[in-house]
Amino acid sequence: MFRTRTRKIWGDVLSRKGRTALVTIAIMIGVFGVVTLVSLNDLLISQLRADLNPDFVAHTHAYIDLPVGQASLADNQAFLDRLQANPGLTGIETVEGQAINFVAWKPVDAAPESEFNRSAMLAYTEPFGAIQLEPPTLNDGRYPEIGTNEIVVDQRFADAYNLAIGEEMVFLQVGDGTAQVTEPYTIVGTVFQSYFTIGSLLGGGNNIPPEEMIFANYADAQALVGFNGLSSIYVRYTDYDTARAGENPLSQAIIADPELNYGTLGAWFDNPDDSFILGQVQSVTTVLNMLAVISMVVSGFLVVNVINTIVVEQKQQIGVMKSIGATRFDNVFIYAGMAFVYGIVGTIIGVLIAIPVAGLMAQELAPFALTYIADFRVSATGVLVGVSMGLLVPILAALIPVFNGTRVTILEAISDVGISSNWGQSRFSRFIGSLPLPINIRQALSNVVQKKGRLALTGVTLMLAAAAFMGVTAVFASIGSTLEEIFDKFNYEVIVVPQGAVSQDAIITALSAVDGVDNVYPGIAGVQVGLEGYASIEPFNEGSNQVFGIGTDPATNELDFIYDDGTGWSEDPTREGIVLTRSLADAIDKGAGDSVTLTIGGAAYDYEIIGVDSFTFQDLIYFDWRDLGVKANRVDSNGMPLPSSFTVDLQGDRGIVETNAIIDVLRDDLRANGIEADFGNQPETEDEIAQQLNVFSMIFNLTSAVMAAVGAIGLLATLSMAVFERQKEIGVMRSIGAGSGTIVVQFLVEGILVGVLAWLVAVPFSYLLATGLSGALGFGDTFEFIYPPEVLVIGLVGIVIIATIASIWPSLSAARSTVSNILRYQ
């Protein structure tokens, strides 16, 4: 008994190699997706959990700036001691300082005319090895000693630049009107910096990637770079709530320090028990996991269709087997067994391919998740989930068609003539019969209605594919549209952030002298102010009342304001007041003419909202930069406001390459004037953002493509089954004069009709999916969701094409049968 069943299973699987290949490929794709994405999630999250020791995570990351003067290590250590002892600050357990600045360097053996690389130099108020908050951990070698021209680098920096312990590099020291190359510094060790690190907020607050991290003792770094003081302090409290409550008191204490004139730029908070980075990564990987599972389930739909096809085709064989003693269980075993074999083959191949892909992907994508995976790993969880789904889904998918198909009696099986005696009797069928359409079209419509149960699964698959495609396209169209609006706002190509306190006039003069420069705009970026009545929804600052303030010169064209409330500075650039972005105005339910209270540098100020800009991408407050500078204590010794950055508008429209070329000239020009600065290429930044979104969009569209492919295969299988079952119907039609074209059209119409019906149902689902996806990815409050009508047209055209392709082969197969062949059937 066991042997005949097994022989039948293998015989059928091996005799129809094309069908076997089709189904196993679909299962393989599903398993591959599940293993890869679940493994990716598992590997990244477990590495992040290993990296981020909750005991070392700082609650508060406060960004500060010393615009004038220079604070030594001892000065800063005393400053931190005063903060810790401040009676107005409760619950502080540890406070440490960081100085993060950019340096220009190159290997000591590099050619004299070669370009300097630009990386970050990190220094701490605590000795290496004794840092308690978010420390770099020693990987190899040793920590540097003070005053001995020694440095350490992050291991990924060493990998990226192909450097090793013992090798040397030189730095470009710029200041006091000179630029000179230093003596060599020796790399004495490598470290791992696992924690999310931002440089100065004045530089835009960008994450410093580990591939650009050089570490030195404070005194050595200060001598090299010439920075004034710390760029940030990290504080650990007794608990997260105490840290959040201490936000303003800390800011005030920093500003009020009697010895050092630090200004506060802003802060972000992290809960060690619920790291926002883990949450960010998990939100993306969770969505991808869901898509992988959906792909696997859709593969299951294909299995349902194929097994259904098989049991229908083999109806007589089932009857014959029953006539020679097979029980219903024997038949169920056979056909479920075929599904199991498909599952095994697809799973083995899918897992074997997915394991190396997942391992490599995890290593490649680790930096995007702000972590590092040094070696190739296999996720047991990913493999287990993939194998389980790969084996279970086909069997579960096959159960219903198998149970239904094997229910057939011997009599039914051996007396099946292909046309039901009650065909055409329903009201709908009679209605279709009365329509003034060619007979083959009426046949097609009728058959779709008759076989709606069987076509339902195929239709659901196609519907999911269409909904996913249209939904994803709508989401990314919204993002694209908003991005264009965002990018149009900025009338500059270059951002310059000078290091140290430099004369504004000197910088403007030096920058303006370069060929291709049209305008230079001083400003202040990256200062956080407290806004009464505001609660941030940003994951790293949730609940905080801190908002980014942008200081601009209203008299210039640096930013394009489009006011949808009030007039702002459009009529009078000297007008007092602030401009809010639309998203911020909606968040606090205020408009032009209303007053708000802002806390800047620990002090409260009342401001009138003079305008609301239509910008919805981010919650921002625009100031006249001079006003913001004074309030944020970013002033020179005469109390005059100091810009923290300059934007440069170039002549004409410049692309990425042209802008980079001008940046090189600007850099050299500043260096010649003894000024070191960090540069940003705005076109390049915009392009990078767009590319990242394209990658996202591609991944999601790939998933919908997989679903569409599986749906198409399902439609092909269902129509093939219909052709097989309705041989007599086809024979009868041909015998009364229907040509091949008529037969082809009939089955094509059936297939396309299924596709169009699937699209119709998909339309509302795609809207729901788009809004859900937008929310799941955290885009919901940032991008204005639009649903372009052309998405519907693209979806319809796509589904019609897929349905047509899937229907062609069965249609042609039906048309190829001759009347004599058909009449010989049975």
Add this chain to the structure above:
Amino acid sequence: MSEPLIEVRNLTKSYQTPAGPLSVLRGVDLTINKGEFVALVGPSGSGKTTFLNMITGIDQPTNGEVIVDGVNITHANARKLTKWRARNVGIIFQFFQLLPTISVVNNVIAPMDFGSVWKPRERRDRAITLLDTFGIKEQADKTPDMLSGGQQQRVALARALANDPMLIIGDEPTGNLDRMSAANVFDQLSRLCASGTTVIVVTHDRELVRQIPTILEIKDGMIGHTTIEAAAKRRTQELEALRTQSIGQEA
């Protein structure tokens, strides 16, 4: 005198159609003895296949009883009926109905596996023996599509005999064969009969009918039982009546 194998009492089968109930069998009473070779004849749609389905348990009567070798199979439990049929009935279909994706020898082994008859180690040898009996042992490891129609029907015969059943049913077993192959199959069936197996065939083949000793004629839902001698005598009487009528007219 042979013992009865099949006893049919007041067998009725009706179907519901849109035009009303259709009676295919109307109160059939008959007995078929062990070792008989029976031909079931009648016009198309007269109920021949329906009758076969009744006596094999493939279909259930509307009224009446079917008793086979002392076992009342009317309204029996489906699972028990399957097992009973596997061990006691061999069916030969007009279009052979071999399982296309397994080899010829495995087709013959299949009823032994499903019916759990013979020890597993014996099954292949028995299948080969059966194939040898029908002269197709060399085709054992081929799949059915590699065989001619006649060869396939012989495989079907071997399969029907796999569990050494007491009853062989053939629904147009030679309907799809050439004259020589048909004669071959008939020959095999005759020998089976001679060895004690009861054989019942539905056939339109006049040559075959002439050689089968017992003829059951279905007409208007009733079955008439006759023998070859009786059929020949009746035919002679019909011809004599016609001749007499025409002589009378001439006179």
